[in-house]
Amino acid sequence: MPKFDGTGPSGKGPMTGRGGGYCVIPINTTEEELGFLKNQEQALKKQLKHVKTRIKRIEVSTSQKEATR
Numbered sequence: 380m381p382k383f384d385g386t387g388p389s390g391k392g393p394m395t396g397r398g399g400g401y402c403v404i405p406i407n408t409t410e411e412e413l414g415f416l417k418n419q420e421q422a423l424k425k426q427l428k429h430v431k432t433r434i435k436r437i438e439v440s441t442s443q444k445e446a447t448r
Contacts, residue, residue: 406412 406415
């Protein structure tokens with residue numbers, strides 16, 4: 380977040396970027412860090428699920444195109 384003011388990289392609010400930093404979430408204790416990291420883990424799992432779904436769709440589409448040749 381460029382200004383660390385809670386507006387996010389595009390002015391759309393915190394946690395709207397690519398998840399590369401802490402934004403304006405102050406992390407002062409290991410408990411706070413653990414909570415942040417668990418949230419990041421869940422977000423990454425969700426993103427990975429979408430990536431795997433997209434890969435599968437592309438593979439199916441490609442194999443269908445090859446089968447019609």
